[in-house]
Structures are given as structure tokens and as C-alpha cells.
Amino acid sequence: MKKYLCTIFLTSLMSFGAAQAQNVKNAIVGVGAFTCGDWTEARSGRGTPILASATETWAQGYLSGSNQQYSAEYVTLPSVSTINAYLENYCRQYPLKRIHEGLGALYAQLAKEGVR
Template identity: 35%
Template sequence: MKKTIFGILLFSLSTLNVSADGQTTAGVGAKSCATWINLRAKTEPSYLDTTLEAMMLSWVQGYLSGASFQRTGALDGEVKHELLTLPNVDTINNYLDNYCRDNQLAKFKYAAIKLFVDVRSQN
């Protein structure tokens, strides 16, 4: 049990990255799209691979939720827009697969940003 907790802790710490592109990006959003593609291509992923993939998906969901809330203007005291209707998990996965396949050198966060822009334009 201690080894499992220690392994997860080390794995989590290894995903903490800070982008050097002028924007701070914490966590798996700073990984590359190639990481996503490689994880999704594995036919027999390890426990750590499955965990990282889930973390990356969760990071995107959190980004979409936060960006949707920010867009409302509620933090400024005046609601200007409704919360966006966010895509389901399958739609997000398909979008990330397509974006990252075409942009493997891009940071993963750019897939989330592009997805948000596309979702915003459909709402």
C-alpha cells in the first residue's frame, strides 16, 4: 500500500510542469499532444498510463469548466453570459485525439483552448 501511494505521489509530481512561454500552466496541460496520442494508442496501457490519461482528460474538463465560468462575467459582479453547455467525455476525447494527431508538437493546453473556442462558438 505504501509503495502504491508513494508511486502515485511521484507520478503526480512528475506531471507538474510550468510552461516557459510566458503563461503559467500547471499540471498535465504543459505536456505535449504527443503524450496524449501515445497514451491513447496503447492497446495494453499500464496503470500509470491509464492514470495519466485520466488526469489529462480531467485537466481539460477543469479548464473548460473554469473558462466557461470566467466567460459569464460573474467574478466581476455582473453575469453577461450563461455557462456553456460542455461536451461529453466521448466528444472531448475525439476532439483531443484529432487535434493532437494533427499538432503533436503542441502543448496539450492548446488542445483545450481550441476546444473551448469551438464550444463557445456553438453556444
């Protein structure tokens, strides 16, 4: 009986979590969900070292996906070093913002400037 009740409870809990996730629009998971402060700390060597390198790959995927989703004409995406420089400046100004917000701002700027 205990096993049966535990199974029902866990199933209900998982269903509730899935329903909650469906109600969240534009949910970001992975590296992009970390704060700029986390990323800055990782790049300085004081935080989680893998976060700094993982961000580079995640950022390229995020920007490439934005290109696919939002542009009739593709925006020319910057190099990894340019992305890092942009994020450094953005994160210095907004340490509580998320990495994906900085990348969204970068993409918006590139699209506005018509970098093709």
C-alpha cells in the same frame, strides 16, 4: 559558515524562481502542459498510462474554469468521450502543441457556435 552560505544560496535561488514564475502570463501546469504527442502515446498504451486518465479529469476542470472565466452565459460542455475525440483529432494534426491549447481551441469553437 558553509551551512549559512548554502541557506543564502538556496533562498536566492527560490526567490529567483518565484520572480520568474510571476512574469509568466497564463502559465499552465499539470497535465495540460504535456504535448499532444505525449497524450497520444499514453492513450496508445506505449506512454505513461496515468496521463491518459488524468487528462480526462484535468480537461473537465480546464473547460469548467474557462466557462467561469470567459462566458457571460455558460457554454454547455461536452462529455468526456467527446472531449477525447476532439483531442484525438487535434493532437493528430498538431502533435507538438500542448493539451491545454487543444482544449482552448475546443472551448473557442463551442463558444463561437453558441453551444448553450
